[in-house]
Amino acid sequence: MESIAENLAAIRQRIDAACLKCHRDPSTVRLIAVSKTKQAGQIREAFDAGQIDFGESYVQEFLEKKSDPLLENQPLCWHFIGHLQSNKVRSIIGAVSLIHGIDRLSTAEELSRRAVQHDMTADYLLEVNTSGESSKYGLKPEELLHQAPSFFKLPNCTLRGLMTIASPDPALARYEFRRLRQLLDELKGVAPDPSFLTELSMGMSQDFEAAIAEGATLVRVGTAIFGWR
Numbered sequence: 001m002e003s004i005a006e007n008l009a010a011i012r013q014r015i016d017a018a019c020l021k022c023h024r025d026p027s028t029v030r031l032i033a034v035s036k037t038k039q040a041g042q043i044r045e046a047f048d049a050g051q052i053d054f055g056e057s058y059v060q061e062f063l064e065k066k067s068d069p070l071l072e073n074q075p076l077c078w079h080f081i082g083h084l085q086s087n088k089v090r091s092i093i094g095a096v097s098l099i100h101g102i103d104r105l106s107t108a109e110e111l112s113r114r115a116v117q118h119d120m121t122a123d124y125l126l127e128v129n130t131s132g133e134s135s136k137y138g139l140k141p142e143e144l145l146h147q148a149p150s151f152f153k154l155p156n157c158t159l160r161g162l163m164t165i166a167s168p169d170p171a172l173a174r175y176e177f178r179r180l181r182q183l184l185d186e187l188k189g190v191a192p193d194p195s196f197l198t199e200l201s202m203g204m205s206q207d208f209e210a211a212i213a214e215g216a217t218l219v220r221v222g223t224a225i226f227g228w229r
């Protein structure tokens, strides 16, 4: 098996190649190493190989790892990519730089309320269910545009873009990534200040190259860096 450093180097090369193919500057795509279920030591190994952004999906596991002596004083940039429930908002606010998985107004309202309470700000993405699979979280595309004004109004939290988990079928995934980009454009059209809406979090180990071709700014790669979970 390859080392984490070797896997990371290979993924970064594939990101560069994918960008070259569609005439994008590689610095416009940020690699998030998805470290859920992995140990602090493995995260440290990736950090020592130059990886800064990490994605976690489970609140309790994340908080434990964040305060691990191997990691706690390092300048890591944490992303919460799991499904976020309202009752967990309190624990992660201030601990992550971006929350990817908000899929309803009530959770964003709770985020806003807590941010105001603690005199902080929080950046988040809305998860959209682009595949229409009932097993997936996320706002329906038509709900997103309909509800957008309510999200824009919330104080102390800033909507920075959209996130999706695509279908396993690569042909469908490509279409869903394109749909997410179109939705972001539509959202910009109704936003009070569209300059904040810069992020498209899409693409995982199986499909990040297609996501880059469709405009991903954040790709979330786990298995291809850390091995099977």
Ligand SMILES: *Cc1c(COP(=O)(O)O)cnc(C)c1O
Residues within 6 Å of the ligand: 034, 036, 057, 081, 082, 165, 204, 205, 206, 220, 221, 222, 223, 224
């Ligand atoms: C686990 C996970 C990933 C990483 O998936 P891989 O297939 O291991 O690259 C990306 N995004 C989300 C939301 C995840 O939960």
